[in-house]
Amino acid sequence: MSVATVTTASGATWQEVAADRQAHRAATLAAIKPALPDLTSIPLNTIPLAKEFLTEAEIKITESTVEELVPQLAIGKLSAVEVANAFLRRAGLAQKATNCVTELLPERALERAAYLDAYLKEHGKPVGPLHGIPISVKEHLAMKGLDHNGGFVAWVGKVPKEDALILQILWAAGAVFYVRSPQPQTLMHLETSGNLYGVTTNPYNTTLTSGGSSGGEGALLGFRGSILGIGTDIGGSIRSPAANNGVYGVKPTVGRLPISGWLSAMAGSEHILGTIGPLCTSLEGCKLFIKSIIAGQPWLREPSLLPLPWKEEDAYKGRKLKVAVLWDDGVVKPHPPVTRAMKKVVEELKAKGHEVVDWTPYKHDEAWAIIANLYFCDGAAEDLAIMKESGEPLRPLSEHILKNKHVQNHTMASLWKATQKRDAYRTAYANLWNSTATSRGPNGELQGMVDAILCPVGPGSAPKLDTSKWWGYTSQWNLLDYPAVVFPVDKVDPAKDSAKVEYTPRNEDDKFNWDLWEKYGAEGYKDAPVSLQLVGRRYEDEKLIQTLEIVKEETGLPYVKYV
Amino acid sequence: MSVATVTTASGATWQEVAADRQAHRAATLAAIKPALPDLTSIPLNTIPLAKEFLTEAEIKITESTVEELVPQLAIGKLSAVEVANAFLRRAGLAQKATNCVTELLPERALERAAYLDAYLKEHGKPVGPLHGIPISVKEHLAMKGLDHNGGFVAWVGKVPKEDALILQILWAAGAVFYVRSPQPQTLMHLETSGNLYGVTTNPYNTTLTSGGSSGGEGALLGFRGSILGIGTDIGGSIRSPAANNGVYGVKPTVGRLPISGWLSAMAGSEHILGTIGPLCTSLEGCKLFIKSIIAGQPWLREPSLLPLPWKEEDAYKGRKLKVAVLWDDGVVKPHPPVTRAMKKVVEELKAKGHEVVDWTPYKHDEAWAIIANLYFCDGAAEDLAIMKESGEPLRPLSEHILKNKHVQNHTMASLWKATQKRDAYRTAYANLWNSTATSRGPNGELQGMVDAILCPVGPGSAPKLDTSKWWGYTSQWNLLDYPAVVFPVDKVDPAKDSAKVEYTPRNEDDKFNWDLWEKYGAEGYKDAPVSLQLVGRRYEDEKLIQTLEIVKEETGLPYVKYV
Structure with a gap:
């Protein structure tokens, strides 16, 4: 059943293929015991649904x-099956609330969990x-025997012979894979x-x-339909x-975690490289995830x-710590709740005696x-x-990214330039980073540089749906x-974020973003998690995680309860 | 004087540009004191010339x-100037014997050496x-204020504003740069x-x-006109x-040593990456070179x-050790002196109790x-x-490599494939390498794998001039x-290598190579150094050097005196 037979290759229309995939999904939800409730309406904030139905x-x-x-699973205090x-x-339930799942895997997951319980009983470890x-696993990653479409209708029907290396x-x-989550068309949306x-x-x-492209994971984690997921x-x-969704997410340096077995258009393109990493409800969980993989x-x-x-x-x-703060990338100014959160973290860090300096953005528009x-x-x-093959229409954010003014069909010569x-x-x-050094060591090595950028x-x-257009704050890194x-x-929080801010946008992208704030205001974004980012130097993944551990300890964040 | 004014850009023919560069070189040789001898004839083996004239x-x-x-320079037992x-x-003298220099740098080198001597005297360290x-430095690397032509006539006249990073x-x-060495046209010859x-x-x-492309370095080192040089x-x-030339040479893993400031066609091409590394008369010297750079x-x-x-x-x-031996890559069979040298090393290793296994080549022709x-x-x-720009003719080995049957003008799609x-x-x-493991450790890690390939x-x-056509034994890595x-x-050694070997070549490349041996025999290659290669896994540079240290210690190689 998990292998699609309704495909464009077999003559189905894109709508028929999609309907079949959704029917498959519904069937996997229907197999859950005890049965999941039917939601008659979906509230603005869906988080309370869990308390209602679980x-x-x-x-x-x-x-x-x-x-x-x-530790509870390791000694059998909790069984893998009940978890x-x-x-x-x-x-x-998260799927019913936010549409964040491509399929549940009850049969596989429960068989695996039962095996683990039996193993623990037999071996005592x-x-x-x-x-x-x-x-939870983004559908982007190959799973043996399951459909692997990468978000394209035309690719429904591909079935990998083995799991992606990271899953192996x-x-x-000891992991249990129990749910797969969607990605946007082309994978190249931030929704x-x-x-x-x-x-x-x-x-x-x-x-x-x-958010996106790992936004199925995001919603699952935000709802606690997962506490550890894999994104790219x-x-x-x-x-x-x-x-x-108010959880932790790590984008490691390229080359630390294995990506083989992910599916994407333009395989072999290596001019900009993607990475894989965890989304998790705890920083400690992110670290355990990365360490477990590296140990393999x-x-x-x-x-x-x-x-x-x-x-x-x-x-x-x-x-x-010596933390630099990028308040604004000089291209698109952040909305007030983001700046408020940054100010608070900076104040707390300063109060604990850490050094905080401003980071002057260097041509982020050119970046x-x-x-x-x-x-x-x-030229995309x-x-x-691939989209033409199935006849599926381009989603608005696919148009936005595939047809932006910087895209070109390169020759070798233009590519090399x-x-x-x-x-x-x-x-x-x-x-620029080196220039933050304050001294040199005995062998001429730079010292006193910024540890991380906040x-x-x-x-x-x-953001509101279909408005996630400025990638600069993440794509920069x-x-x-x-x-x-x-x-x-x-x-x-409308009580904190409603003060009027006078601002004249610098450019079109900035105007688009600022207009959204003007239009919807704090009320329009009510309850949306506000998160921040800490950035380290290339390959300093371990130091970066440690830096955030210290920041958390010193500032007591997060400042609100999420679930 | 070091900055070329006779250039094709200024209207000179390629022959005039070359003549001017050679006149410049001659002038730098003429500045050496005491004056260098004029050689009336060049012997087949030039090594004894040093004893005659120095x-x-x-x-x-x-x-x-x-x-x-x-250590002698560090305490002033030898002065930097006399060295x-x-x-x-x-x-x-090496230049006169083998044509291995583009220019000497007596003025710069002696000024630098005098500075170092004065520094030592003043600071006591x-x-x-x-x-x-x-x-010694391959001309491939930028040196501030000196012509940087990369071996192309059309590029004579380029003058970098700063030294390549590795030189900095x-x-x-504490290094003294005193000589620059040539590279072949296009850099892509093994001569x-x-x-x-x-x-x-x-x-x-x-x-x-x-040899090549760092063959100016090679001849300089073989002649001991240098004992430490930089190649790419x-x-x-x-x-x-x-x-x-019978010296040590290290090609490290890409990403260990800095290459910025080297000049080449197709800058920005990253589909296959080159590296930089030392040629040296000692393995210890190679290690010191690499360590000194990494410390920076x-x-x-x-x-x-x-x-x-x-x-x-x-x-x-x-x-x-567990050493695998690749006797023959399955494409082009090595000449008898190479096989003789490998047998000897293998025997010695076995005699010392090291494990030696055969390495079955995996599709080296496809590689x-x-x-x-x-x-x-x-498509080159x-x-x-660049060659058309100056009108300089293609050298035979440029034809060989630029126009070989595998070259194509890629589209993006074909490039990604x-x-x-x-x-x-x-x-x-x-x-393949993993498959040499004999067991697994407590966390499932592979153990007992081959340490290096000989x-x-x-x-x-x-090789004879213009016959270095099969790159497979080096390009593979x-x-x-x-x-x-x-x-x-x-x-x-004709006394050891003259036994007739019956062999039927497998393919055209193999035939070309074997015919050379049939034609010239040991006598035609008399006194040519026979060297071998040890290959490690990616990023195991340190282990590889240590492996060779052990191999040297255990086998007592080299088995002949070179200089």
Whole structure:
């Protein structure tokens, strides 16, 4: 049943293919026991639905963190089966509330969980560091025997022979895969809207987007239909949904985590590289996820990866942080709730004696021009051809990104020039960071540099549907390949965010964004999570995570309760 | 004077430009004191010329290793000026014997050396770990204020405003730059023949090539006109000249050493990446070179590099080596002296209890097809255009490589397919290596794998001029981005290598190579150094060097005296 037979290749229309995929999804939801409720109406904020329809035991499990579940599963205090059942139920409810699932996997998940329970009983020890932990998976990643369409109608019917490498490693570590989540058409939206599964909304405010492209994961996590999910990110696709749903999300440096087995148009394109990473309700869970994968020596099987074990060393050894703050990228000014959240974090850091300096953005508009040009080096021909093949129409945000003014059909000569521009920009930015040094060590090494950049994740909280157009706050760090982590800080609160701000936009993108605030105001974005981003230097993934641990400890964030 | 005014841009013919560059070179040689001798004839083996024309003190200095000079220079037992003078003289003589220099830099070098001597006197300590060490530099690398033509006539007249990053770091470590060496037209020969400076020959047998593209370095090192030089390698360009001249050469993994400031056609092409590395008369010197550069934190200024300090850890901790031997790549069979050298090393390793297994080559012909296709993704249009610009004719080996059957003018779509092929090959080779594991560790990690592959550097010793056509033994490891080190083992000896070998070639390339042996025999390659190559896994640069240290210690190689 999971293998699609209604496909455009077999002569079906795109609408028939989509209807069949949705029917398949509905069937997987119908298989959940006890049965999921039918929602007669969907509230603006869907979070309270869980308390209404789930048992106390289910709520307790699904509102635990990964680090709380791991030890209980490892000794059998919780069974893998009861944990899997709880998450299947809550993920099903999340689907009904926000449309964030492509299929549930009750049969596979419960069989796996039962195996794990039996293993623990027989051997007296867990199979690995993630024994029994349910992990939600973006459909982008191959799963053996399941449809793998990458969000394109024309690709329905592809069935991988093996799991993506990251899933193989997580499996060996004890994971339970129980739900798959959608991605937008082309994967290149900061929202999640496609012709196969429709539009995913934000569980905190269903007039808003859950973000994207890993926005199925985002909504699942925000609703606690998952507490650990896998996303992918080439321009913000882990960070936007993590931020929009008030959870943690890590985009590691390229080359740390294995990506083989993900499906995308333009395979072989390496001018800008994407990464894979966790969305999680806790920072500790993100770290456990990354460490478990790295422990599996993925570089031996995916040779583009770096053979770097996870570094446990303390990057600070008791010294204070030096954090730079990018208040505004100089292109699109953030909405007031974002600035309010940044101010609060900065105040708290300063109060604890940490050094906070301003970061002057260096040509972020040019950075966007460079990366937008290198995303689609064939002028988006392949993407367009795949959609043409099925006849599915382009979604508005596909139009926005595939046909933006920076896209060109490159020749080799123009590609190499564009690559040199990219490299020159990277070098200039590295020198900018170097210029924050205050001294030199005994061997001439730079000292006293900024440890991390604190900045917005986007020019607002979770946006209204189809309005997520400015990628600059996230794509900047893909262009530079700097690791970045997003974290929940606050929520939009009309009581705090309604003061009128006079502002004259600098350009069209800025105007588009500011007009949205003028139009909807705090009331229009009510309850939307407000998250921030911390960015480290290339390959300093470990230090970045540690920096956020310190920031959290020192500032006490998040400042509101989410669930 | 060093800045060229006779250029094709100023209206000169390519012959006039070349004549002017050669006149410039002659002038720099004429400035050496005491004056260099005029050679009335050049012997087949030029090595004895040094003893004939240099002083005992000069010979002693220039036949020292880097690790012998460093401590003497650091305490002023030798002055940097006398060391620089000795190398200027011997490099000048090397030029007269083998045509391996584009210019000497007596003024710069002696001023620098005098500064270093004064510094030492004043501060009582050296400026850095390479205080006073003369380093020869391939013209490929930018040097402030000096012509930077990259081997193309049309490019004569380019003058960089700053030194290549690697030179800046070596300078800070105390190096003295005193000579620049040529590269072949297009940089893409395994020999060194160009229209600007002519053909570089092999100091051990002037009917042979010194290799390439760093063949100026190779001949300089073989003659001891240098004991430490900088080469660059995208298909064998460090290793071929190191091997042909009986010295050590290291091609590190891409991303360890900085390359910014090198000049090449198709800048921005990143489908196959080149590296930079040392040629040196000692392995210890190679290591000191690499460590000194890495200590300069090059990744802060060249963001594509990895922030990996040099790992000092012992990869073996007393256990024996497990070495795989690639006797023949299955495409072009090596000449008998190479096989003789491999047998000897293998016997010695086995005698010391090390494990030696055969390595079955995996489609090395396909590997060549992949890399030869990705070298020139524009169908070599840019290279051809640069040569057309000056009217200089293509050298035979430029024809050979630019117009080989695998070259194509890619579209984006065909480029991405070719890139996927490359990646699939890399994955298959990684799995091949994984398959040598004999057990799994407590976390499932592979154990007991091969530590390194021992193989030829080419399908013979130093080749006859214009016959270096099969790159497979070196380009294989560029395609895979595995670090590789070459080392001197023996020399071609008619007394040992003249036995008739019956062999029927497998293909055209094999026939071309075997016919050369049939035609010239051991006598035709007399005295040519025979070197071998050790290859490690990606990023295991430190382990690879340590492996060769053990191999050297256990086998007592090299088995002959070179100088």
